[in-house]
Amino acid sequence: QVQLQESGPGLVKPSETLSLTCAVSGYSISSGYYWGWIRQPPGKGLEWIGSFYHSGSTYYNPSLKSRVTISVDTSKNQFSVKLSSVTAADTAVYYCASGRLSGSYPYWGQGTLVTVSS
Amino acid sequence: DIQMTQSPSSLSASVGDRVTITCQASQDISNYLNWYQQKPGKAPNLLIYDASNLETGVPSRFSGSGSGTDFTFTISSLQPEDIATYYCQQYDSLPFTFGPGTKVDIK
Secondary structure (H helix, E strand, O other), X not given: OOEEEEEOXXXXXXXXXXXXXXXXXXXXXXXXXXXXXXXXXXXXXOEEEXXXXXXXXXXXXXXXXXXXXXXXXXXXXXXEEEEOOOOHHHOEEEXXXXXXXXXXXXXXXXXXXXXXXO | OOOEEEEOOEEEEOXXXXXXXXXXXXXXXXXXXXXXXXXXXXOOEEEEEOOOEEOOOOOOOEEEEEEOXXXXXXXXXXXXXXXXXXXXXXXXXXXOEEOOOEEEEEO
């Protein structure tokens, strides 16, 4: 069973870079599956940030593309997201997720709230 | 981007009732549609993929249908533990997009 766990700062200052890591257990990122990040502002809906396949390209939401980078560290079996120049609008619960089908996520982390505030 | 709409935005029903939620895509997405259940403070839980396939371990009272632009999600007999917000999501085209959600509670 794939298990995911997000970690990172819960508070980020405006204009700085948000950085989160997703630790994966129960499955090797190198073995396959699609891996992604989704966020949810408090009380609002879900927004797909981006995703990658273990041996393929990384895809980003165009609404965030200029500010977001997803990277993977297969030696640690984890992947990360960085979002630059954050504003209050980036305050959200950030989830990492994965699945066998591109864009379909049966496996989720528990989510981590990131607040952008000075 | 493909826009996803859902109706109703919320509903209240009695235990044992049949509950139906509709989801419409702004363009043809074939059957590349998921349904998720999200309870407060929890991550979304995938219930249905490919519009009508039940994810492993999901109770059979949940079902989905449709293709193209119009989709339906049904709970055949509402249970107290089904209180949640339900989201549709398309994965036909990037960026993947979600509907605004339907909040279901008990009357």
